[in-house]
Amino acid sequence: MKIREIASLAGAEVLACGELLDTEVFSACGSDMMSDVLAFVKDQGLLITGLVNTQVVRTAEMMDMRAILFVRNKRPTPEIIELAEKCEIVVMASPLRMFEACGLIYESGLKGTALK
Amino acid sequence: MSAPLKLHFDIDGENFTSAGEASVKVKKWLRQLGLPQDIIRRVAIAMYEGEINMVIHASGGYAEVTVFPDRIEIILCDKGPGIKDVELAMQAGYSTAPERIRSLGFGAGMGLPNMKANSDTMKINTEIGVGTTITMTVNM
Known part of the structure; x- marks a missing residue:
C-alpha cells in the first residue's frame, strides 16, 4: 500500500517527507511501546503510534520503517520532524484513535507483522 | 577485511x-562497510535496546563495536546498579523501569529479550553495585 493511501484513509496531515508519499509499505505495527515495535521485524513498514518523542523516529530508523502515523491528534515537535526528514521517514498526524486507524488501514489490505 | 575494525x-x-545516537552511527558505519541489511538491522536493534537500557537503568557507560571477518x-x-x-530480567514483559520511562515508550520488559533474539550469542556479566557488561555477537 502506498503511504499516500494511508494518509488519505487516516485523514492525516503530512508533516515530513511529503515527496516520499508514493513509497510502498508492506506491513504495519501499532504500539505506544517502542520495545514492542522493536520485537517486530519486517521491511518497509509503517509505525502507528500515539507516543511523541524522538525515540519514535529512532525506533523506526532502526527497523528500516518508511512512515510514522501519529494518532489521537498528537503533534510531533519540530525536533521530531527534523530528525524524520534527515532519516527520510514520512511523518503523518491523524485525528483518529489508534484502534480506528489500525482498523481502517488493516481493512484496506495492509496486514500486520509476524512475531519473530 | 584484514584487521578487525x-x-x-x-x-x-x-x-x-x-x-x-551511537546505534544510528553504527548502523551507518556497517552500511558503508557493505554488510547485508538483515545483519545490520540485527546489530542496530540489539545495540539500540542496550543503549536505551544503559540510559534508563545505569546512567550511561560505553559501547564498543568490533567487526571481525566472521x-x-x-x-x-x-557502572550501574547491576541486575539482581x-x-x-530475561523474561519477556518483566521490567523494573519506573513509570516515567514507560511513559517515554520503553520499559515494556522487552529490552533484554530483544537483544537476545537479535544476537547469536549474548553474555551478561553483572555485579550488584558494580555494574553490568553485556557482550553480544552477530554472525555474518
Whole structure:
C-alpha cells in the first residue's frame, strides 16, 4: 500500500517527507511501546503510534520503517520532524484513535507483522 | 577485511533524547562497510535496546563495536546498579523501569529479550553495585 493511501484513509496531515508519499509499505505495527515495535521485524513498514518523542523516529530508523502515523491528534515537535526528514521517514498526524486507524488501514489490505 | 575494525562510544546517561545516537552511527558505519541489511538491522536493534537500557537503568557507560571477518561483536559496559535476577530480567514483559520511562515508550520488559533474539550469542556479566557488561555477537 502506498503511504499516500494511508494518509488519505487516516485523514492525516503530512508533516515530513511529503515527496516520499508514493513509497510502498508492506506491513504495519501499532504500539505506544517502542520495545514492542522493536520485537517486530519486517521491511518497509509503517509505525502507528500515539507516543511523541524522538525515540519514535529512532525506533523506526532502526527497523528500516518508511512512515510514522501519529494518532489521537498528537503533534510531533519540530525536533521530531527534523530528525524524520534527515532519516527520510514520512511523518503523518491523524485525528483518529489508534484502534480506528489500525482498523481502517488493516481493512484496506495492509496486514500486520509476524512475531519473530 | 584484514584487521578487525572497531568503534567506541561514550553513552550519555543523562540524556534520553540523544539515546540511540551511537546505534544510528553504527548502523551507518556497517552500511558503508557493505554488510547485508538483515545483519545490520540485527546489530542496530540489539545495540539500540542496550543503549536505551544503559540510559534508563545505569546512567550511561560505553559501547564498543568490533567487526571481525566472521562476526560483529557488541560490548556494552556500565557502572550501574547491576541486575539482581538475570533470569527474571530475561523474561519477556518483566521490567523494573519506573513509570516515567514507560511513559517515554520503553520499559515494556522487552529490552533484554530483544537483544537476545537479535544476537547469536549474548553474555551478561553483572555485579550488584558494580555494574553490568553485556557482550553480544552477530554472525555474518
